[in-house]
Amino acid sequence: MSSIWGENIKISIFGESHGKAIGVVIDGLPSGIELDIEHIKKEMMRRAPGRNNVSTPRKEGDNFDILSGYFNSKTTGTPLTSVIFNTSQKSRDYEATKSILRPSHADYTGYARYAGFNDYRGGGHFSGRLTAPLVFAGAIAKQILQKKNILIASHIKSIGVIEEESFNPVNIDSSIIKGLSDKEFSVLDDDKGREMIEYIVRVKEQEDSVGGVIEGVILNVPVGIGTPIFGAVESKLAQLLFSIPAVKGVEFGMGFDMTKSIGSLMNDELYICDGDIKSYSNNNGGIIGGITSGMPIIFRVAIKPTPSIGKKQRTVDISKCVNTELSTKGRHDPCIVPRAVPVVEAAAALVLLDLMMEKGGLL
């Protein structure tokens, strides 16, 4: 299925970039949860374009309208639906070049998948714009988790070759966590952040694009969440993280670097601390055997350079079946990483909420 996800809560995302609306149905939310609408708006704003000089100047109307499942400022427990009507789309921008396939966009694969009947305008259902409903749903998940003291944050670990330090995997101050979501450019080290922005600006001047890595953390997760084999926490997180457009890699803890080291250095040795079992290190990123260990969950997500670039590229005109060239002028992000930060967090929040609801029931 293209657009339904989840086991204990289910989200159903719909819409196309230039259709009437995009939105999400969230099924399985507990009833009686008072929503902090301002927080949701803030999360949506973190993803929205046009906030600064390193993102597209398009103004997207990310004003959501809750159609169901919300009554007297609280969730009802029945499906909660949120719709964002598309308002500022200039569909004519796309009409003229609709048969020119944009390289590394889903133009060709979407065409093939849907036999040419997909809405090609602005990527249609494949558009990054479809992450807006995901952020909406994730904001609600964050609010529910926060009541259990579970905190989710992320920072831009790298842009191109400019890289900052990682989270301390065993000891993360929750004030840092809370501060990150207030930053316009989510880095731990603002000096590094300025370097990254500078790097993006230079790439943009070359009519090119650049990617980066986002590192996420989930704090205060109880030990024992998840299930072995197919329900591994890594499986669940990776599945949703790879649903975010432009993600091409996901790793947990020390990830790919673990493969270069040895067991005696990578194993997370255990000790008793005030009756709890903790580990001296956290190379496994808080997940062992697919189950949470009680240490912070740490993961990194590789985001490729935005496919839309001003530079001329070779491609195909699918209506004429001939080779041609394309240079994408106009409004697009030279680097999608900053706007992807809240999307990554939303995905993490939804996965964790779904996992937390798995255990127990009335029995």
Next chain:
Amino acid sequence: MSSIWGENIKISIFGESHGKAIGVVIDGLPSGIELDIEHIKKEMMRRAPGRNNVSTPRKEGDNFDILSGYFNSKTTGTPLTSVIFNTSQKSRDYEATKSILRPSHADYTGYARYAGFNDYRGGGHFSGRLTAPLVFAGAIAKQILQKKNILIASHIKSIGVIEEESFNPVNIDSSIIKGLSDKEFSVLDDDKGREMIEYIVRVKEQEDSVGGVIEGVILNVPVGIGTPIFGAVESKLAQLLFSIPAVKGVEFGMGFDMTKSIGSLMNDELYICDGDIKSYSNNNGGIIGGITSGMPIIFRVAIKPTPSIGKKQRTVDISKCVNTELSTKGRHDPCIVPRAVPVVEAAAALVLLDLMMEKGGLL
């Protein structure tokens, strides 16, 4: 759910390392498929321990018994069940030390997940032994796909810091593919393979362990498989690959390296080739917008060093709630990577089969 996976075919894996049996129920297989039992046995043997001096000398009885869904040498279309009875387990090995948590094994997380009622012997349901039924199911998936000319192979890209070349992402000779599954140590370059084996031997002498990276390829996949957002091919593959014990990272195409480059170098430019649309490069690893592009699917999987090592480690005795030390003597793999190769391929085959069955139906 811990142990059921799939949408169009569903596999249900069961068993514990030292219980009576492990096995798999495969639901949704087409009827009338003649199984090549010898090929399945060969795939099982590729995963089995004790084949050479870099794996554990344990002899596991991986002889499977098909209990249902198979009649007159063909699949019936009803659930096919395969069971492997456990025969050589020495459970007493584990009884004495059952409360000593092995660091980076699922001993602690499994204990927490199941409130101490899990079968702790040899990792129980968390054991790598549970990948045997996965390989069984994957072998059947491979046979079905091969009739559609879809080939799956993988090689050991690296062991520790010893690394060999990658697959050529745009032009892979199918003879190389076919040869890889016959190799005892699956590398493209046998000289590099000898270096890797030597590296493992030296690590073993130090009573330590090492990990590595497996690179997989799926050849001849039609364009247009998969669905956007949650049904992205990357999502589906990553979900199952992370279900394999010890996997800590997954990337597609150029993966994490894409984040360091720029759009104009990473975009896969398109051209017409004999009426088909192809790309000059394949940095996206055959998947764009979550949908197959018709180029080879390329992915890499990071496998951490085996947690079981002879060196002394700090840990906890959970029954006494005290700190203690542990050194794991006896039968274990200094490097699980070679035995993980057929497991990774099995996972890839199952995902692709599931995806291929998605489209169409009777309509």
Next chain:
Amino acid sequence: MSSIWGENIKISIFGESHGKAIGVVIDGLPSGIELDIEHIKKEMMRRAPGRNNVSTPRKEGDNFDILSGYFNSKTTGTPLTSVIFNTSQKSRDYEATKSILRPSHADYTGYARYAGFNDYRGGGHFSGRLTAPLVFAGAIAKQILQKKNILIASHIKSIGVIEEESFNPVNIDSSIIKGLSDKEFSVLDDDKGREMIEYIVRVKEQEDSVGGVIEGVILNVPVGIGTPIFGAVESKLAQLLFSIPAVKGVEFGMGFDMTKSIGSLMNDELYICDGDIKSYSNNNGGIIGGITSGMPIIFRVAIKPTPSIGKKQRTVDISKCVNTELSTKGRHDPCIVPRAVPVVEAAAALVLLDLMMEKGGLL
């Protein structure tokens, strides 16, 4: 999950009777299907209230708005969303009596299920109004099936104790089938229909309500659809039919009457007819062993008397926790059966479409 259904197509229904909107997301539709919007409107109109003197005089705004998945008059293959904005609700009608539980309505069970946070106005998510999006989705399913010559129809088999003849289970003229959907009161025998209407009118005069039985048929279903055990066609149909409010019984073929007869009279004996295998009788209602037999699928659905009646009833005021009395004045149907006809057909169409998409895939 409350509100997501399906395996190969999935529908996600949302909304409350007096909220902003109700609607449905349909995921998994094939792409390129040209929708007959007029036909959808006609199906919606068959369910809508206020059409005649035996239904509620309320005017519901069942004008739907397709928000996604529909482009250039064809389905795109991505989720198709339809929304019906609520316009004529008089919520104040309900506010005054919100704590008086209406007997046999979901007022008490919904309150208990959602800890009092459910939208109580007009039944909220439990309202029969939520069948409007089901009819929308079913109309699309009908159109897809009709291209395969599969026809779905139903008639009012009985109202109270007034009963008409059943479908001929072995030989149904497709002209009868086509005519039924054009009738305002869907009966095979219009004289009996007038008797039924008269019966409803008399019940209404007594400020009471009455139920009835709807008999459905699905014509031209290929043999071999469905799967044994949990995927039985009866299981699938019953599951969705019991999702329709007020349904309290479902039977197939001769149903409960089969239990009173004997095997030699109830078995459907087989014969060859022009190379096809047919049965002389069709007591099993076209389904044997959970699989379609190629004979018409016949089922009957019991619909209870509408709970809303003018007569005084004993009940409870849940806010004060005291016994009280209630008589529901105002707009409600004395008999919901006529309006349930298109809903039953929609459910049947969705089940059949889902089942038809199960077999095969690309393999």
Next chain:
Amino acid sequence: MSSIWGENIKISIFGESHGKAIGVVIDGLPSGIELDIEHIKKEMMRRAPGRNNVSTPRKEGDNFDILSGYFNSKTTGTPLTSVIFNTSQKSRDYEATKSILRPSHADYTGYARYAGFNDYRGGGHFSGRLTAPLVFAGAIAKQILQKKNILIASHIKSIGVIEEESFNPVNIDSSIIKGLSDKEFSVLDDDKGREMIEYIVRVKEQEDSVGGVIEGVILNVPVGIGTPIFGAVESKLAQLLFSIPAVKGVEFGMGFDMTKSIGSLMNDELYICDGDIKSYSNNNGGIIGGITSGMPIIFRVAIKPTPSIGKKQRTVDISKCVNTELSTKGRHDPCIVPRAVPVVEAAAALVLLDLMMEKGGLL
């Protein structure tokens, strides 16, 4: 999918009547549950054939072997697998007549569904024998529910036209409930039971068969279980009940009879009783709006006459594509109803357990 069921617990049933084994994998059981193996055996014995003169004299080896998920007499929380090896099957009985389709058996539909590759011996995967693993799983569900004081029982409401009284829907003595499962022939009134047995004997003498109705009850279910629309308790129960071979009708509370009465007589009026809300009547069978009301859940299941009869029947030889005749001699039940009693209860127990696990989670 043919053979996987459930949301919060999942059961995967496999096997063919004359294959090596049948069995079930149960995924999602809570850990630490001590199983009463003797109770499971007793439940299996209630379903087993050959207990008396009204069932087939075949001796089926329903001795189960638990392969996984069970350690130190308790559930581990990982998948619990039970296998019943087939021992007494006489496959040659079927070989000679394998192409003669038995009317109203799944011979023809199974052949069509699986393109002739299904295991035809004794019905294969369609055999009533596959209900044995369902009874196994249901027995465990019953044990878990009983700890919550939830009791499930059923009685034979009718055999052919011989009918006994129904359960009192508002006031059921739990001693009656407990006694029913000890009876060899589960009726409330043993005199009526003798009449029913006599009726079966006479039908058997005529080489014919007869069906009946089983009425089930679930006592002490909390109010507020289930979800509206697709997750209605009636939907869930009906879905699983129709998965039992030979079931052709399901109704709740007053069921089809409700359609003949009027709202003022069928509505269940409410009152306060010691702080709880109860209803004077229980015509809705304990489910309103798809949600449990706290009153006993009451349902009835129609079971058709066994298709296997000694009398000569017209049918088709599918290998020669000609009309022929068949009379089934040998071992078969003249009435399957008594053996279906524990199967119906097992289905009810599994549904209720699954529903009870839905609510809540860790949140």
